[in-house]
Amino acid sequence: xINQKRLVAPSILAANFANLEKDIALINESEADWIHCDxxxxxxxxxxxxxxxxxxxxxxxxxxxLDVHLMIVNPERYIKDFFDxxxxxxxxxxxxxxxLHRTIEEIKKYGMxxxxxxxxxxxxxxxxxxxxxxxxxxxxxVNPGFGGQKFIDFSYEKIKQLRRLSDxxxxxxxxxxxxxxxxxxxxxxxxxxxNILVAGTTIFESDDIITTIKSLKNA
Numbered sequence: 075x076i077n078q079k080r081l082v083a084p085s086i087l088a089a090n091f092a093n094l095e096k097d098i099a100l101i102n103e104s105e106a107d108w109i110h111c112d113x114x115x116x117x118x119x120x121x122x123x124x125x126x127x128x129x130x131x132x133x134x135x136x137x138x139x140l141d142v143h144l145m146i147v148n149p150e151r152y153i154k155d156f157f158d159x160x161x162x163x164x165x166x167x168x169x170x171x172x173x174l175h176r177t178i179e180e181i182k183k184y185g186m187x188x189x190x191x192x193x194x195x196x197x198x199x200x201x202x203x204x205x206x207x208x209x210x211x212x213x214x215x216v217n218p219g220f221g222g223q224k225f226i227d228f229s230y231e232k233i234k235q236l237r238r239l240s241d242x243x244x245x246x247x248x249x250x251x252x253x254x255x256x257x258x259x260x261x262x263x264x265x266x267x268x269n270i271l272v273a274g275t276t277i278f279e280s281d282d283i284i285t286t287i288k289s290l291k292n293a
Contacts, residue, residue: 213232
């Protein structure tokens with residue numbers, strides 16, 4: 075049976091960093107469930123975003139859990155650091171984690187929800203052995219590194235494959251999707267088996283952030 079939870083996690087990568095507190099205040103007032111934080115190192119992905127100091131600062135003003143997505147090499151080196159900074163959910167990449175099982179165990183040791191993300195080219199079935207132990211899988215529906223990209227259509231089939239696997243191995247698994255999410259595909263994503271929509275440009279470039287979040291949640 076499909077996990078019916080529907081959550082929205084605004085990605086602050088698209089927020090106004092000159093006035094981040096204002097955007098976070100709007101998210102706090104909205105129906106958003108989590109705040110998505112993309113940590114990029116310029117090595118695993120071709121971009122550098124922000125790091126621990128920003129997460130520390132966010133934790134002081136955020137009223138929603140921090141959903142931290144590590145797009146970095148050697149993510150296991152920073153698990154405790156991001157826990158100390160205030161992460162509630164910590165996601166690492168399958169492609170960046172040589173000892174993925176150990177890394178997942180370490181994340182859960184600190185009481186955070188543990189997530190694993192896969193890039194567009196990575197087959198879902200490679201996660202079969204870890205699906206029973208993770209709380210969430212994040213499907214990247216664009217090539218990671220930059221906001222505002224076009225949704226990759228074969229992501230729908232990957233989501234359906236993942237949901238079929240999770241029904242057998244971990245019915246409570248949360249499926250998150252990130253990349254090109256907007257009001258045009260939100261409903262289809264939910265219907266494909268997604269629980270959590272990550273949206274950046276769609277939310278922060280809209281005329282009404284609070285209304286857009288509500289529309290995504292109720293698509």
